[in-house]
Amino acid sequence: MVSLSRLSNGLTVIVHHMPIDVAAIYVFYNVGAKNEYPGIFGGSHLVEHMLFRKIEGLRGSVDELVEGVGGYFNGFTNYDYTVYVEVLPAEYAELGFEIESKRMTNAVFDPSEFELERKIVLSEFDMNENDPDFRLVYRASMIAWDVHPYRYAVAGLRSDLNRVSRDELFRYYRRYYNPGNAVLVVVGGLGEDKAVELANKYFGSIEPGGESGVIKPWDDGLQGRVRVELKALSGETPRLLIAFKVPGAHDIDGLRKTILADFIISGDRAFTYGLTSREPMVVPRSSRLYRLVEEGLGDAVYSYYEVTYMNNLYSIIIYNVKDPDRAIMRVEELIAERPSEDELGFARERIMARLVFSTDSPSKLAQIYGLSQLFMGDPGRLISVIEDATKSDTSEYIDFVNNLLNRSISILYR
Known part of the structure; x- marks a missing residue:
């Protein structure tokens, strides 16, 4: 059965125990393209990239730590949310809690790494633009909405990606990456008590604060x-x-x-x-x-x-x-x-x-x-x-x- 609890700092914790030797650890942040504004369209995705770079307090890179124990990691950005995941052998599940708790607060946003990730995101943008289907769907989005945040899709705008500064996106990260705006989901070979214990151990000391990414749903454009x-x-x-x-x-x-x-x-x-x-x-x-x-x-x-x-x-x-x-x-x-x-x-x-x-x-x-x-x-x-x-x-x-x-x-x- 699935259980839900909340830590004192606002973090939502969802646990579902399964009798298997693998654990999936997801952290969902209620921030995505819907929260962006002129000047940073596409910024949520660039922030996601930066959170796979240097994180203070981790004893190695995310890929080294996870792959070193035979696990899998990923992250993805959507209109409405940004997600990070580790799938680990259950005996190493604690590693996922450690990585995600430090990712929430300790990303460094090193200026040289920021410029490298900007280039990578822009290259992904170019690859998308070379796909006719992407261009058609993107054009449809521009027709479907006038000023709605879904208008520019998750890819954002090339002009914004070219100009946005490291400091602006670091502030964006600090604004939305906080316990009250996050959901920790643990499914697999960890019992509920153990999962909540680890959630408290790694996330419980993080101070509440920042902003919620929740917005009131609305629509515009395309009436015919x-x-x-x-x-x-x-x-x-x-x-x-x-x-x-x-x-x-x-x-x-x-x-x-x-x-x-x-x-x-x-x-x-x-x-x-x-x-x-x-x-x-x-x-x-x-x-x-x-x-x-x-x-x-x-x-x-x-x-x-x-x-x-x-x-x-x-x-x-x-x-x-x-x-x-x-x-x-x-x-x-x-x-x-x-x-x-x-x-x-x-x-x-x-x-x-x-x-x-x-x-x-x-x-x-x-x-x-x-x-x-x-x-x-x-x-x-x-x-x-x-x-x-x-x-x-x-x-x-x-x-x-x-x-x-x-x-x-x-x-x-x-």
Whole structure:
């Protein structure tokens, strides 16, 4: 069973014991692209990079310490949060507590290392810009929002990444990296008492303070349908992106309906991606969207969706699109089509199968708990919402998708 407690300094501690010899230790910070402002767009990701550099008080680098005992480490930045993780043999689990407690307060932000990480982040930005899909989704985000923090995506702005100073991002780190703005999740071969004991040992002496990254959910822009055409670079495959705004996790009922709609439209989706990055998903042959390929409207179809706190885009990309006007119309027809009882039943089965898959390891389960706590204030609520998605009926689906179709973006790239 999952348990939740809080230290006196505000740190939330979530523990789930499993009879295995591995422990996954996650620390979620409620800070991401949503907390950025002009001048530091993309800064949350750069801060994450800096927290794998020199940390005062650690007896070695993070990679040396973790890999030295046969463990795995990672970190990733999202619109809504930044996460750090160690997956360790249970006998070395204490190392994860030590690393994360020092990461919370003792990152050095050495100026020379800062400039090196700036270059690395800018090179990642360049790699993204060389990906046509990234450029299309990025352009869709610019259309979807006017001033909303999701507008520039996690990658941020090149101009800000070029100019932001070490001192500005160090202040940003100090502002948001504090116990009251963090969730420690421990899943695996540590008992609850031992995990809480280690949490107190390593985090309990950290003084409360700093700021919360919690913001009130809001939205702007995209009140109708927008269509844009872009010229593809020489040698690039023509493609069509169609995106719809869907509810974020702040709207629990909307999220429940989004999950069912996703499994009817795209046919499948992992709820967590373990230790890998999120990528667009090739839709299975059993999905509605695959009919576009069967009908000769494109060579392949991908869809992209992830749970975010505020409303976000649900994106469909058709490669080598043959007739863009017909493809757009056909996508809307497929989405609006009333599901049969067999189709609903299959979607419900896939949801539950994917839920099992997404909670079958300590790392993936820790991710579910951390997201659920940040978004809903309850580590088990996200699992309940996913289960409840199987209870939606045909009428709910039709009403939901008809509203989606009224706010859409189509970008033809050829």
